[in-house]
Amino acid sequence: MSLRSALARARYFVREFSGEAAYDRYVAHARSHDPNAEVPTRRAFERARTDAREADPREGFGCC
Structure with a gap:
C-alpha cells in the first residue's frame, strides 16, 4: 500500500x-x-443535527 493510499484511508x-x-x-x-x-x-446542518441530538432523551445530553 502506498503512502497516498494509506493517508486517504486514514482521512x-x-x-x-x-x-x-x-x-x-x-x-x-x-x-x-x-x-x-x-x-x-x-x-x-450541524446546528440542526446538534439540536436534534440534544432533544433526544436517549442520547443522554439532558441536564440534571
Whole structure:
C-alpha cells in the first residue's frame, strides 16, 4: 500500500468517526432526489443535527 493510499484511508476513517462526512452524504442525498433543492449550509446542518441530538432523551445530553 502506498503512502497516498494509506493517508486517504486514514482521512476517510477520521471523517467518518468525527461525523464530518455526514454533511457530504446529506448533500449528495438531497441533490440526488431534487437537483434544485435548497441545501442548508454546513453550519446550519450541524446546528440542526446538534439540536436534534440534544432533544433526544436517549442520547443522554439532558441536564440534571
